[in-house]
Amino acid sequence: MVNGVPVRLNYERWFHIIENHDDLASYYFEVLEAVENPEFVMRGNRGSLKATKNMGRGKWLVVIYREVSKEDGFVITAYFLEEKPKGDLIWKR
Numbered sequence: 001m002v003n004g005v006p007v008r009l010n011y012e013r014w015f016h017i018i019e020n021h022d023d024l025a026s027y028y029f030e031v032l033e034a035v036e037n038p039e040f041v042m043r044g045n046r047g048s049l050k051a052t053k054n055m056g057r058g059k060w061l062v063v064i065y066r067e068v069s070k071e072d073g074f075v076i077t078a079y080f081l082e083e084k085p086k087g088d089l090i091w092k093r
Contacts, residue, residue, distance in 0.1 A: 002051075002091050007035045007065050007073035014075075021079050027061070031078045034063045042087035048076060052085050060085055 009032060018025045030053070038051035044064055051063045060081040067073040 002038065002041050002049075003067060003070075005067045005070060005073045007067070007075060009075040013077075017075075017078050020077070023080060024078055027078075030055070030061060031063050031075065034061050034078070035065055035075065037093075038063075038091075039093050040089055041091040042085065043090050044087075049090070050085065050087065054084075055080070058082055 009028075014028065017031070024031065034053040035051045038053055040052050042050040042052065044050045048064050048066045051065065053061045053063075055061050060083070061078065062081055062085055063078040064076040065073055066076060
């Protein structure tokens, strides 16, 4: 919630994420934490944002989300990377 916008992760989205990225199955709360308290946020595609959190040992969690309004946002997907993500940085802790 870098911009103070609450971001939701509903069941349908979570199911989509773990269906396509089964390595995230036990990381539900970490996905929410990455959006709530990211290390940095980058600009994504088509107005989305990428919240990024270091998980240790060269493992990075990236959560793609969209802020629809000042009162609502939602998670689109999430995945792990083995190297620090690169992109257009818009916020850093």
